[in-house]
Amino acid sequence: xxxxxxxxxxxxxxxxxxxxxxxxxxxxxxxxxxxxxxxxxxxxxxxxxxxxxxxxxxxxxxxxxxxxxxxxxxxxxxxxxxxxx
Numbered sequence: 001x002x003x004x005x006x007x008x009x010x011x012x013x014x015x016x017x018x019x020x021x022x023x024x025x026x027x028x029x030x031x032x033x034x035x036x037x038x039x040x041x042x043x044x045x046x047x048x049x050x051x052x053x054x055x056x057x058x059x060x061x062x063x064x065x066x067x068x069x070x071x072x073x074x075x076x077x078x079x080x081x082x083x084x085x
Contacts, residue, residue, distance in 0.1 A: 015046035
């Protein structure tokens with residue numbers, strides 16, 4: 001089976017929500033970092049490199065089910081695996 005992606009490159013679309021079809025626990029355990037428009041972001045819930053967007057948490061808002069509200073921002077998305085210190 002050919003491997004299209006290098007193991008040191010995160011997937012093009014990833015979500016931290018277990019209900020999402022883009023959720024991948026194995027990848028998330030490797031500690032994925034996100035640079036969005038050149039700035040490190042720590043509140044990213046989902047990203048898509050090909051479409052150029054991230055969904056980030058609004059810290060003070062919750063939806064009617066008690067989940068954090070997220071907003072979609074467009075720009076340059078650069079996912080990477082953080083190195084173990």
